[in-house]
Amino acid sequence: MTCGTRSTGTQSISWRRRERHRRRGRPHRAHAGRRPGRRRRPVRVLERRAAESNLTRAFAIHARTLELLDMRGLADRLVAEGLKVAEVRPHVKGIKGREVVFNVRHPDSAFPYLIILGQARTEAALEERARGLGAEIVRGAEVTGLTQDDAGVTLTLADGRTERADHVVGCDGAHSAVRRLLSVGFSGHAYATRILLADVRLDADLPLAVNPFMGDDGVVLLPPFGDGWYRATIWDRTGQGVPLDEPVGIEEVRDALLRITGRDLGLARMRWATRFLSERRQARDYRVGRVFLAGDAAHVHSPLGAMGMSTGIQDAANLSWKLVAADRGWAPPWLLDTYRSERHPVGRQVLRLTDTLRRVSEAPAAVRAVRPCLFPKIVNQPRISERLRLTFSGMGITYPVPSQVTATPLAGTRVPDLALTLGDRASRLYEHLGDGRFVLVDTTQSLPAGDEPWPGRLRVLRSSRPLLLGRATTILVRPDGYLAWTATFPDPGQVGKALAEWLRRPGT
Structure with missing residues (x-):
């Protein structure tokens, strides 16, 4: 995301292009590009698809992902184009007279909802930002070979060209060529159940919510796009013998919707549909030397929960x-290794959660018999629903504190979009994130206001407004909006030590 990277749909990212070999040929999907200046480095995206996508396969953007996009100036556009949904309303056969509502409102976020928006429109916004930052997007290019050494990575394309880059990020999906070329294991299994995805227009008056229906014959998930169209994710117990290529x-x-929901939803039109086998897999390693894996190349799971695209964007x-x-x-020697130590556990948690949802949804007859009684009691438990809300949205993610830095209260947790008062001007924290620099916010008015001696690495904000983060008066915020360090009335030596741990000593 910063410097134009993205994860949705990208086959591979060649980070900081070094040189381009041989003649220009047809475009794949890796990244490198060009923009003068110290802050923007050459990035090119090699996209295997020759044409822009009009897919709506991924449709949900959760709250924490919206916050991360807000730091990059993208959230307002996506919120304006999408539909705000703040509830999940399960319809479970056998439940009568008791409404089950799972609340996904987030009181501590500017985005107290999830956004329903077709994947193609999200990709278009990300691509526009990438191009605006100087990234070059090359379509119709396919990576077939990869070698690396101490100085960089060489990619070979199907047409014989090669690309040389400092780093490569493979975001090329569940069947990642980059992952295969790295010989990284992709442990897990494919589910035996076939799933239908379809975009359908319904005449039924459904609540403005994500509407899961659980019946004897299977499960239907119906999130609305807001214009009469819905995404239908269907697991049909009676249709499991149909070949995938049918x-x-x-x-x-229409038949599956009627049997599973028990209602005629008035299916009028269908504009897109596919049949596939869902998988539960995770890459053993997220980094091999100068090559990284992100998005579906690193983890795939059941579509229940609609967490795939958001998790990939958070990887980026x-x-x-x-x-x-x-x-x-200026990266400390250990910094790139924290990508795996921070994101691999998150991917594992997503796999476990979506697998649990699948098991509940596809329950055998004995479990289905007691589901109407147990389901409302579980979902309506405040502690359980709160934990689910934080997990689904990504708001509850906490990263471990690296052993190489000083551990302080709240370090590794998400920072909300704090209100700041800078002189006589009102501001907010997220406005100052997104360009790759750390942000030091100080409310003691006793620390220097400049970024010396860490120019280009640090932005210092002196705010007269309390932070309301425990007892902290001074915080160091990572470029992705997580706390690196906190202190209460620190002296300059303490601040300098924390900065040196994260940003290395001046002059490096």
């Missing part, structure tokens, strides 16, 4: 600023 017809979808937000630091020469 086209999905509107009558098959975590990795991008670390690559910027490495590129500019």
Whole structure:
């Protein structure tokens, strides 16, 4: 995300292009590009698809992902284009007279909802920002070979060209060529159940919510796009013998909706549909030398929960600023390794959660018999619903404190978009993140206001407004909006030590 990186749909990212070999040929999907100046480094995206996508396969952007996009100036556009949804309303066969509502409102965020928006429109916004930052996007290019040495990575394309880069990020999906070329294991399994995805227009008056229906014959998930169209994710117990390559017809979808929901939802039109086997897999390593994996190349899981795209974008937000630091020469030696130590556990948690949802949804007959009684009690438990809310949204993610730095209260936790008062001007924290620099916020009015001796690495903000983060008066915020360090009325020596741990000593 920072410096134009992205994860949605990208086959591979060649970070900081060094040189381009041989003649220009057809475009794949890796990254490198060109923009003069110290802050923006050459990045090129090699995109295997020859044409822009119009897919709506991924449709949900969760709150923490919106916050990360807000730091990059993208959230307002996506919120304006999408539909705000703040509730999940499960419809479970056998539940009568008791409404089950799972609240996804986030009181501590400027985005107290999730956004329903087709994947193609999210990709278009990310691509526009990438191009605006100088990234070059090359379409129709396919990576077929990869070698690396101490100085960089060489990619070979299907047309015989080669690309040389300092770093490469493979974001090329579940069947990642980059992951295969690295010989990285992708442990897990494919589910035996076939799933239908379809965009359908319904005449039924459904609540403005994500509407899961659980019946004897399977499960249907119906999030709205807001214009009468819905994404239908269907697991049909009676249709599991249909071959994967069998086209999905509107009558098959209409029949499945009727049997599973127990209602005629008035299916009028269908504009897109596919049939696939869901998988539960995770890459053993997220980094091999100068090559990284992100998005579906690193983890795939059940579509229940709609967490795939958001998790991939969060991967990119975590990795991008670390690559910027490495590129500019001030990353501590251990920094790039924290991508795996921070994001691999998050991916594992997403796999476990979506697998649990699948098991509940596809329950055997004995479990289905007691589901109407147990389901409302579980979902309506405040502690359980709160934990689910924080997990689904990404708001509850906490990163471990690296052993190489001083551990302080709240370090590794998400920082909300703090209100700041800078002189006589009102501001907010997220306005100052997103360019790869750390932000030091000080409310003691006793520390220097400049970024010396860490120019290009640090922005210092002197705010007269309390932080309301425990007892902290001074905080160091990572470029991805997580706390690196906190203190209460620190002296300059303490601040300098914390900065040196994260930003290295001046002059490095």
